[in-house]
Amino acid sequence: PVTLKTHGIIPIFYPQCGVDKSRCPGMQQRRVGAWVVGFKLHFLSQYLSSLQLKGGFIFYVERETGNFIASSDAKFDSFRTIVDETTKKVSYAPYEANATDFPLKEVKSRVHWLLNEREGKMN
Numbered sequence: 001p002v003t004l005k006t007h008g009i010i011p012i013f014y015p016q017c018g019v020d021k022s023r024c025p026g027m028q029q030r031r032v033g034a035w036v037v038g039f040k041l042h043f044l045s046q047y048l049s050s051l052q053l054k055g056g057f058i059f060y061v062e063r064e065t066g067n068f069i070a071s072s073d074a075k076f077d078s079f080r081t082i083v084d085e086t087t088k089k090v091s092y093a094p095y096e097a098n099a100t101d102f103p104l105k106e107v108k109s110r111v112h113w114l115l116n117e118r119e120g121k122m123n
Contacts, residue, residue: 004041004069004078004094009034041069042078049074059107061097066115068097068107076104 012033017024048058049072059071068078079092095102097111 004067006039006041008037008039010037044070045072045074045076045078048072057106059097059104059110061107061111061114063115066096066098066111067094068102068104068111069094071104071107073104 011031012035013029014032015024015027017029048070051072053072057072060069062069070078078094080095082091082093097107098115102108
């Protein structure tokens with residue numbers, strides 16, 4: 001499926017002292033590599049929808065962009081389909097949860113509060 005992806009980079013040091021410097025007294029750590037992890041965010045919706053919620057609803061929106069990432073509603077596709085009228089080319093883009101045409105009203109009102117009113121902004 002079309003999906004958003006994210007990644008994380010975890011540095012690897014030698015010797016491996018962790019964050020407690022007392023584990024390697026007098027030794028200098030040096031970075032010797034990195035562990036890179038990729039994660040497809042559509043799995044997040046699958047996980048949230050499997051949580052056996054008792055009448056509740058969970059959703060995830062990226063604060064910086066306002067993009068809708070995932071929710072416990074497995075039937076809702078977090079991407080909008082865009083068709084270029086001239087070329088008829090189909091593309092996909094994440095929904096902006098605060099947009100006027102966002103289809104899930106219960107999410108839209110909460111996102112508006114989170115991104116605007118909670119911070120004292122009025123949009």
